[in-house]
Amino acid sequence: MKTIPVTCAIIFHRGKVLAAKRSESMDLPGKWEFPGGKIEGGESPEECLIREIQEELAVRIKIIQALSPVEFSYTPGKIIRLIPFTATLESFDFHLLEHEKIVWLGENDLFSVDWAAADLPIVHEIQQKWVKLVEQNKPID
Numbered sequence: 001m002k003t004i005p006v007t008c009a010i011i012f013h014r015g016k017v018l019a020a021k022r023s024e025s026m027d028l029p030g031k032w033e034f035p036g037g038k039i040e041g042g043e044s045p046e047e048c049l050i051r052e053i054q055e056e057l058a059v060r061i062k063i064i065q066a067l068s069p070v071e072f073s074y075t076p077g078k079i080i081r082l083i084p085f086t087a088t089l090e091s092f093d094f095h096l097l098e099h100e101k102i103v104w105l106g107e108n109d110l111f112s113v114d115w116a117a118a119d120l121p122i123v124h125e126i127q128q129k130w131v132k133l134v135e136q137n138k139p140i141d
C-alpha cells in the first residue's frame, strides 16, 4: 500500500481560518481543503508547506503548531497522509494560482463548505480547540 504524505495549512487571520476550493483541473474538483500539497524528496513537512503556500497563493506563512495527521484512502491501494499545521500570515497579497476561490470561515461556519473527506477530522479538531487555537495563532504586533 502506497502512502502519500501531504501537508496542509490552517491559516488563522482575524479569528477566522482560510479554506480553498479545488479547481476543475485539480484532483477532487470542487472540494474544499486547507491549501498545501505533496512532500517532495528531501524536504521536511514544514519546508514543503511553506513552499506550497507560496506556489498556490503567493503568500508567506509562519508555521505555529502541528495538529493530528489523518490517513484517508480515496482510491484502492493509495493512502493520503494529511499532515496539518496551523499558521499565521507574514504577507497578505493573495493570488489564486491553482484554486478556484478562497473563503475565511469563523467558528460557526466551519462546516458550511463541502470539505474533502480527509479534511473532516481536522475541521472537527479545529472546532474543538477553537478558542485556544485562535489565541495561539495571533500574530505578535
Ligand SMILES: Nc1nc2c([nH]c(=O)n2[C@H]2C[C@H](O)[C@@H](COP(=O)(O)OP(=O)(O)OP(=O)(O)O)O2)c(=O)[nH]1
Pocket (backbone or CB within 6 Å): 006, 007, 008, 026, 027, 028, 032, 033, 034, 035, 036, 037, 038, 039, 052, 080, 082, 116, 117, 118, 119
Ligand atoms: N493540499 C491538500 N490536499 C488535500 C487535502 N485534503 C485532501 O484530501 N487532499 C488530497 C488532494 C490530493 O489528492 C492530495 C494532494 O495533492 P495536491 O494536488 O494538493 O498536491 P500537489 O500540489 O503537490 O500536486 P501534484 O504534485 O499532484 O501536482 O491530497 C487538503 O486539505 N490539502
